Amino acid sequence: MARDPFVVIGGDAAGLSAASKFRREADREVIVFEKGQWVSYAHCGLPYFVEGSVERLTDLLSLSPSDIEDRGIDLRRGHEVVSVDPTERTVTVRTDGERFDQPYSELLVATGARATTGAFDASLDGVFTIHGLDSAAAVDAYLAPPGEYDRDRLGDGPVDDALIDHNAALDPPERVAIVGGGYVGIEMAEALTARGLDVHLFQRSDHVLPPFGAAVAERVEPHLDAQGVTLHTGTVVDELVGADRIEAVVADDSEGSEITRADSEAVDSVERSSTSNRAEPGDGERYPVEMALLGVGIQPNTELLDGTGVARGPSGAVRTDAYGRTTLPAVYAAGDVATARHAVTGAETWVPLGLTANRAGRAIGATVAGDPTPVGNVAGTAVVKAFDLECGRVGLVDEDVAADTGFDPVSETITAGSRSGYYPGGDETTVTLVADRRTGRVLGGAIVGRDRAAIRIDTLATAIEAEMTLNDLERLDLAYAPPFSPVWDPVLVAAKVVNGRLES
Missing domain, CATH: 3.50.50.60 (FAD/NAD(P)-binding domain)
Structure with a gap:
């Protein structure tokens, strides 16, 4: 009797690594459901597209849909899995207003994570996150004068034309507030400086790049300053101000040093030069800007597992074992949606990084194909370029x-x-x-x-x-x-x- 297919939810790093490895090792059907249109792209390259170092948006694609299908993978874009029934071993899929149930023999949840906006009103024109190709394309269009955006920059991918047209019609910004001095904030500070903007970077803790420690910050902060980035460390952005389009941010430096170690490895403050671009203190000070870039964090996309009883770990990510198995029968999870084991402490952790996703997906593909393969530990290994x-x-x-x-x-x-x-x-x-x-x-x-x-x-x-x-x-x-x-x-x-x- 033929078995039901191996079903993968998510068409990016973990999902396609698993599907590709599985098809190489097993003569069985694998279906990949992707709710969007973009698949197999480099998240980490988005700031460099905005900067201009990457010529076209589609240069960030690793595999085209036809490449994926040539591997024997049944890729279905525009198909959103909205729920999982672990008892019946089915997923409910929504596409073009219709719903259907798809049986599975094994299931991999590789739905990734999404950028968070906190309590901010991200609906204002000029407010962006950088998470996904369409978000980077929207920023790129927003930076061009009305009627002058070069759409050749987008290549021939499935861009959101309405989003691009809307942002390309707006007057370009001169000043930008970047909220968050982590990886995205630092990389986008460089990218937007290269595009000629006056960049203000707001960081809640006393240093940028908190997970890297004080010694790194002591070199990075004056270097950002020398490049013209105005730093507001120890400063909390309270509000984005504007009617339809952002006009200013309101920030308070009296609350900024509070940051938990669970959020980031806290570091001690250091003396800062008074002759720098760092802003003077001011409670609830208003900073006029025409653009805001939110880099305040991400959260795992786990909603489709609500009601299944699956165990969760740090940040609400799906708990997995050494082989990527969840607490549900025949259900695996990998990538930004899943936990992992820390190589130093041995404890459960959540480290959403690219290699972690690709490596875990490949291992799960091998395991489902019949070759049990551990997903490996994580140590939070990361690098970032700051100018x-x-x-x-x-x-x-x-x-x-x-x-x-x-x-x-x-x-x-x-x-x-x-x-x-x-x-x-x-x-x-x-x-x-x-x-x-x-x-x-x-x-x-x-x-x-x-x-x-x-x-x-x-x-x-x-x-x-x-x-x-x-x-x-x-x-x-x-x-x-x-x-x-x-x-x-x-x-x-x-x-x-x-x-x-x-x-x-």
């Missing part, structure tokens, strides 16, 4: 967070050259390294610099996954040649210094 600076982080960077999870942390921050001192092109690389005092185990770290600094975080990510100690890390045989690294790579220097503290 000329490269930043990386992994594991537990904040000592208080490490202590809360049961470790006895010790950390040091060092600065070392990125190449041999006599070879041109080098730059100071700052490394923060955190280890456990009792065992010497590497717990986390952060890196910032101009010269290939970010990629060095992969050495620490590998050390964490292998549960290396400082002794192990210090003795790694890393490559050396003057154009690439000094004899002692900055990561090795950091390991030596922290290890010295343990031995003293």
Whole structure:
């Protein structure tokens, strides 16, 4: 008797990785339901499209619908799964005003996450989030004078024409408020500065990029300042003001330092230069702008599982085990909608990043095809570009967070050259390294610099996954040649210094 198909909900990183791997390994039907029209695209490339470094929106596509179908995958765009019946093993699908039930033998929920807007009125013209190709296209159109938008920038993809036409008809902005100094906020600050806007960046905590730690912020903040970005750290945006189109933001710097470690690894404040672009304090101050970019977070798309009794984890993400299985029979979850196991603490966590989604989807595809494959741990490994600076982080960077999870942390921050001192092109690389005092185990770290600094975080990510100690890390045989690294790579220097503290 033929089995029902493997059904995948979501046509992006996790979903299509699972479907592709499954079809390579099994001679069975797989159906992918995608409620939108865009599939298989690079979320992380959106700021670089807005900036202009990516020429066309469709350059961000990894696979076309025809490429996907050539892999033997039954891709159905414009099909929204609205509910799951785990007892009957069916999903209810809505398309073009019709509904039908689709049986499944196994189900993967890979519905991703969506940008949140908090309590802000995001319906005003000129207010945007950056999450999805249409959102980036809308921003791009908004930046052009009326009647002058180059639609060739969009390629031949399924753009929302009404959204593009509406924003292309509006007068372009001169000033923008970016709310949130995380990954999206920093990347969009660079992109919008490149497009000629006067950029104001508002961050609730005392530093931008809180998960990267104070040492990274101490280099990034003055660098943003030097590029003309006006920073408002320790400042809460209370309101977006406008009738139909945004006219101003109202912000208060008296509440800004409150941020929980659950939201982000908190860092201590540092002294700031008085001769900078940072705004002067002002309770409830009004800042005139013609554009607001909200980078205040994302939340997992789990609504279709409401009423199923599925277990949830941090941030409401779907709880999964080492193989991506949920608490529902034959139902898996992967990507931004699912939890994972933290490589350092062993605890359940939610880390919505691209590699995590692709890797977990591929593993689940293999498992459903008959080859049980773990989805792997996560360590929160991340990199971000802040104009000329490269930043990386992994594991537990904040000592208080490490202590809360049961470790006895010790950390040091060092600065070392990125190449041999006599070879041109080098730059100071700052490394923060955190280890456990009792065992010497590497717990986390952060890196910032101009010269290939970010990629060095992969050495620490590998050390964490292998549960290396400082002794192990210090003795790694890393490559050396003057154009690439000094004899002692900055990561090795950091390991030596922290290890010295343990031995003293």
